[in-house]
Amino acid sequence: MSLSPHALVHTRNIVANWRAIGALVPGSEAGAVVKANAYGHGAGPVVTALHAAGCRTFFVAYVEEGAELRSIVGGDATILAFNGAGPDDANIVRESAILPVINSIPALKDWLALPNMPDYAVHIDTGMNRLGVRMEDVGELAALTAHAPPGHIMSHLVDSDDRSQPINERQLARFTEAASHFPEAIKSFSNTGGCFMGRAYGFDVARPGIGLYGGGPPAPAGVTALLPGMTLEAPILTVQSVSAGETVGYGATYTLDQARTLATVALGYGDGFPRSATNSGYATLGGIKCPIVGRVSMDLITIDVSDAPDLAKPGQFAQFIGAAVPLEDQARRAGTVGYELVTGLGHRVRRIYD
Known part of the structure; x- marks a missing residue:
């Protein structure tokens, strides 16, 4: 079992997006x-x-x-x-x-x-x-x-x-x-x-x-939404229950207002995931949103998995970009754009092609 993040690159989706966008400008080569x-x-x-x-x-x-x-x-x-x-x-x-x-x-x-x-x-x-x-x-x-x-x-x-x-x-x-x-x-x-x-x-x-x-401005009315070019996933390393009043991560930037279940995953700004997503970005487990809590560090991110307790297990992969986490939504929460988010992903994020 790999304990490092990966990006599933969907070349078929990229080709489908190329065809869909090209169809919007008939008479032009795409x-x-x-x-x-x-x-x-x-x-x-x-x-x-x-x-x-x-x-x-x-x-x-x-x-x-x-x-x-x-x-x-x-x-x-x-x-x-x-x-x-x-x-x-x-x-x-x-x-x-x-x-x-x-x-x-x-x-x-x-x-x-x-x-x-x-x-x-x-x-x-x-x-x-x-x-x-x-x-x-x-x-x-x-x-x-x-x-x-x-x-x-x-x-x-x-x-x-x-x-x-x-x-x-x-x-x-x-x-x-x-x-x-x-x-x-x-x-x-x-x-x-x-x-x-x-x-x-x-x-x-x-x-x-x-x-x-799969990024950029929203498609116009009547045009099918573009498909994600990649799914960025990172494995859960640990899951723990943390009491109300405790803080999370460097700088104690997040304080729990009640007892929560937290998972720490193997992804960080050393992999190109932006530190600016601290306390604003999110991951998903089985489609359930799990907010980032505490500071994004070089190799680790902590997410609140209280709403997905049955899915949050060590070795389970959380999604950070993909069908359940639109690229531009994640980028906006980090105060950036989709371009920067995907081009910044580093070599530690293994690319796997469909």
Whole structure:
């Protein structure tokens, strides 16, 4: 019996989510964002499953991530690296056929000056003010690239989690205008939230990310809820009855107002589970909610199992993310987002693939 936490990674759910999100933007190809080790789920198995299901465009952050994927997907998929590439990356870009996303006019000039310049993409900044060629520089971009135009043009939505935000439509209008300068380029605009806003945001290639893994904004009305990409479980080590007035964990941050049954499980911030879930997160046993009591420590969490006494046994696994513990609900209780929760899970959490 293992006494360490594990994540059951549901590649079939991830593929089902990819198909469901893609269906919301008919006429667009559904790509997949698999950066940061497929959001902590394991890039190798996830990309293998998506590729087998028909996905042919993958997005990562770094060219090195892209090179690792190339050995998995072979030559029949497009891989784009959001953070771009410098001249020193030209060899790996060529060898692994990565499309770096160029994010500024100076970076573009450096890239265009390369001998035997590899193909590339360009990011247009339509409102994020983070990466990308600014809207006022799109004319210069078009002039500079007239002899070697980008194969892809993309932008990124600022607040697609809130479909009512006016900035979504402003960005759509800006991207449509900028993209008109590059009629032959493949255009990509929508993340998961963008896909939820419908066909107008889809363009040529949609790029769902967190939604593939069951997180992100709620699906719109009439759309089946996304499935969990993983189930995070940790084993109970001990179960004990503790009297009223006693405190739990470091710093005595939780005091029992009555006698309770507590279980200590093998999971902590050393595994990437956030310390900020102290006295706010929860686990489940057989679907019964068991709140976290006391401080999350490096290797251990204590949960109140008083409502599940028959299930709370040493060796029994408690669920911390999954069908009974939605990713975004757990993240919200920890004061963070689903992205951070799943990408932060460390190597001590063994991944098991279905």
